[in-house]
Amino acid sequence: MFKPADEAMPHTSYTPPEASHDDIETVVGPSVVVEGDFASEGNILVKGTVSGSVKTGRLLTVEEGAKILANVHAGEAVVSGEIKGNMRISQRLELTESAKILGDVSCKILVVAPGAQLQGKISMGGIAIEGGAKEKKTSRRTRMSGDVIDEEE
């Protein structure tokens, strides 16, 4: 009669990838300043300042106190510092309590901790709601007319 919780509510568990210490990853230290088109094939860990553009197909970690003044392209990102620029993340974006983002954000999964500050447009691809277009039309008409007058039907 009753199904176990796992069967009744199927959910996909997601484990964020962690920066492996065995892999040499790109690390920008706290008093290091990087200027230009900063690109890496591996994980990037930013503790200092980066200006220009940042690009990686893997994980970008921005630590608290770090500052990025650039457009960011990354596979995944965990942000605890400040970013001024647009962010295009192909998978998961996590904003921790100390994160400050000033720019448009595009990602697939968004995790925002209480206290994180974000100013910009958020777009997440892959959203499909059944009948969305029709409902949208109706609501527009309602808003315009303010009553249940349907001129089209």
Next chain:
Amino acid sequence: MYVYLYDNFLKHKRYNTVLTGVETRLTDYGIAGKILRLQHYANAEILVEDEIRKGAQTIVIVGNDATFGHVLSRAAVCDVTFAFIPVGPDNTIADVLGIPVGVDACDVLARRRKLRLDVGWFNNRYFVSQLHIPPSDIVVEYDEKFRVASRTSAMELVVCNLKPFVWQGKGNRYVVHPQDGKLEAFLRPVVHTGMFKRETFEAPSIFPFEEMIISAKKPFVVEADGKTSKEKRITIKLAKSRIEMVVGRERQF
């Protein structure tokens, strides 16, 4: 034909037992060969080229990290298979290559598991282990794409190829993979200079790269494979698959 290049320090009698053991094991395997003793100012490239002309097919370096760097910094241009028998202290490269120190290295040599390794190149010579620039006011430009500078003035730079970079601060150890198609640069800005000019460094910044230009207003010291020079601008590049090397099964790449 095998040619063995013995480092000068192996003349010391404390190494007699190890070397006798090595030579006996090599004779057992039937791979014993000519032995040459390296002098400090010997140009390894001329020496190796000469031996190749005489029919050498494998050049075996016998010694430590310094011997390895000394020979390959010049002889990396030679078209021959290299091998390594680590003897004595200061052998960190052997560990990366999966070669045990002492007599057991002969077993690895006899198996002849060969791989092509990347080496670093700077100002017309190769470096296989490590390039080091002591704290200087340098600006680094990577792959002609981005520049790296320090908010404080001086930075120390270490470029690793085969020799692992060990950061003494918290005992972290980064093992560099010679086959990854990149060189790794470790930059450490000086945070504080204390008594007796003892410097405190920040945690290292790490950048993998293929080409890097280092410049400064004043000449800075460059140490590569044990050799020191003063430069104002250097270009460091990666020479992919430059040397063929006999490696062990327990190698770290």
